[in-house]
Amino acid sequence: MSASKGVLLLAVLLLIAAIGGRGETVPCKVKDAEQGKVCVCTADYCDYLENPTLTDDTEFALISSSKQGLRFATSHGHFGTEDTYTVQDYVEPVPEAKNKTIFSRLLDQALASAFTLESRESTITRFVTLKVNRSKTYQTMTGFGGSYTGAVSYLVDNFKQPELADHLYKSFYAEEGLGFNLMRISIGGCDFDLGAWAYAEEEDNTMLDGMDELDERDVMRVGHIKRLVEVSGIKNLRIKGAAWSAPPWMKTNNRWTGFGRLQKQYYQTWADYHLKWVKLMEDNGLPIWAISTGNEPLNGIFFMYFVKFMSMGWTPQTQAIWLNDHLGPTIRNSEFKDIILFGNDDQRYSFPHWFKMMNYTRPNSVDYLDGLSLHWYWDEIFGSSLIDETTEYAPDKLLIVSESCIGDKPWQRSAPVLGSWERAEKYTRAFLENIKHGFHAWIDWNIILDEEGGPNYVDNTVDAPVIANTTTNEEFYKQPMFYAMGHFSKLVPEGSIRVDAVPSNVNLDCVAFLRPDKKIAAVLFNSGRADTNITVVDSERGQFTVNVPAKSIHTLLYS
Numbered sequence: 001m002s003a004s005k006g007v008l009l010l011a012v013l014l015l016i017a018a019i020g021g022r023g024e025t026v027p028c029k030v031k032d033a034e035q036g037k038v039c040v041c042t043a044d045y046c047d048y049l050e051n052p053t054l055t056d057d058t059e060f061a062l063i064s065s066s067k068q069g070l071r072f073a074t075s076h077g078h079f080g081t082e083d084t085y086t087v088q089d090y091v092e093p094v095p096e097a098k099n100k101t102i103f104s105r106l107l108d109q110a111l112a113s114a115f116t117l118e119s120r121e122s123t124i125t126r127f128v129t130l131k132v133n134r135s136k137t138y139q140t141m142t143g144f145g146g147s148y149t150g151a152v153s154y155l156v157d158n159f160k161q162p163e164l165a166d167h168l169y170k171s172f173y174a175e176e177g178l179g180f181n182l183m184r185i186s187i188g189g190c191d192f193d194l195g196a197w198a199y200a201e202e203e204d205n206t207m208l209d210g211m212d213e214l215d216e217r218d219v220m221r222v223g224h225i226k227r228l229v230e231v232s233g234i235k236n237l238r239i240k241g242a243a244w245s246a247p248p249w250m251k252t253n254n255r256w257t258g259f260g261r262l263q264k265q266y267y268q269t270w271a272d273y274h275l276k277w278v279k280l281m282e283d284n285g286l287p288i289w290a291i292s293t294g295n296e297p298l299n300g301i302f303f304m305y306f307v308k309f310m311s312m313g314w315t316p317q318t319q320a321i322w323l324n325d326h327l328g329p330t331i332r333n334s335e336f337k338d339i340i341l342f343g344n345d346d347q348r349y350s351f352p353h354w355f356k357m358m359n360y361t362r363p364n365s366v367d368y369l370d371g372l373s374l375h376w377y378w379d380e381i382f383g384s385s386l387i388d389e390t391t392e393y394a395p396d397k398l399l400i401v402s403e404s405c406i407g408d409k410p411w412q413r414s415a416p417v418l419g420s421w422e423r424a425e426k427y428t429r430a431f432l433e434n435i436k437h438g439f440h441a442w443i444d445w446n447i448i449l450d451e452e453g454g455p456n457y458v459d460n461t462v463d464a465p466v467i468a469n470t471t472t473n474e475e476f477y478k479q480p481m482f483y484a485m486g487h488f489s490k491l492v493p494e495g496s497i498r499v500d501a502v503p504s505n506v507n508l509d510c511v512a513f514l515r516p517d518k519k520i521a522a523v524l525f526n527s528g529r530a531d532t533n534i535t536v537v538d539s540e541r542g543q544f545t546v547n548v549p550a551k552s553i554h555t556l557l558y559s
Ligand SMILES: *[C@@H]1O[C@H](CO)[C@@H](O)[C@H](O)[C@H]1NC(C)=O
Pocket: 097, 099, 100
């Protein structure tokens, strides 16, 4: 336990803060689920972590989560300390006396994890040196977020207590939550809705009458998002919209799905529809930051036998014409000319070919695009060289992942796997890879789904970072994926610049950022089955060594 043994145990401070009522920090209420641990939130209890503060230039803070059960456990130490720090892994609590309060139980748990284990019984400790050089800089980050679909509105609306919804909102968007600043919403409906829908659905409504009023589904969704802004205290929520399909009467097949494209005669109407939607949202108190040229255009061209939900097909050629001759000029000549336009909004295999083909059809149509947005689903099969080719072809575009979730593949379970650390690791790997290849932002899919991974009107069910209990509608569960994303979003605010961070071997994967406040935030990922000594060497700050548990993710913060 003592420093003389060469091991400094990092104290678990967060519980003390919660009990003392000094901060907003509340520990995870751990529950054993099917494949690991989840954190339970109810109307009157939900875990939060107040962002760590540093008292001097040599201090560092480390936030840790692990397969074993750590969830945002915070510890502090100092650069220049010779002894190796140890992040103690989660220890299962001993069965508690029935008469104890939750706080006293959690306190026992903290004391148990801080003081009962002397040192790790392990002979296979690995080591790695991580060199951080803040003078070598890469992209500037825009941020992180999740999506507010019709499915999310529906689940939240069913909560028995409004406080539970507030906990959901704060968990993602408050500073003491994940600090998200981005959000994706559908223009009209999407598959995560109770049915297909759009504005101006009535046959031949070419004047788009009625689009100055919110659809009843959006009355609820907009109301929820405004509440989210209010309770989370977020200053600059950036909302990105995307349409899944035009109303059937504008399409070649007069259906929501299948092999259907936009009829040429409605190209301008569909551009006007987007502008009207942006104005509608603005008029209702939700300014729109960005829109895309449409969700997954290839679904309505190649994948209509698999995709049963709302979709509308585009080829790069037709999209170039629509963007160049209609949407681009309509937006740029409007009061909303500064809106960010994203292109493609589809899978990695279409990069960068899609944009080259667009430019071939309408030279410089790609100039209308401020950014390129990508869905991560096929990243494991299509390599990151496609991204490198894209950034080489179009170097000045904002690169954003605009959709991600697990359970979409035939070989994956298309439902939540409660407590799955493996899925958290998949997320972590994907975030690390794409950020290292230049991505500026990441927006995840549904912020909450039910136990089946829905509701989805065509049963295209998947996993989500938070799962609702729809038996009671009185609690929800934060999955390991929630914390995995948080290790990136929480301490990496908009405007942070990625800096060089090079590990000496494969025992560690990481990215580091220089934040606007000049502090360094680094995400450290030990995916191995052994604990690892990480020596952090900063070209300005010096060094320290910390031993982290097997299968753990960390965010390191220092000046
Ligand atoms: C709580 O339980 C302990 C034994 O576990 C007992 O000594 C104590 O008196 C009990 N306290 C109350 C308030 O019941």
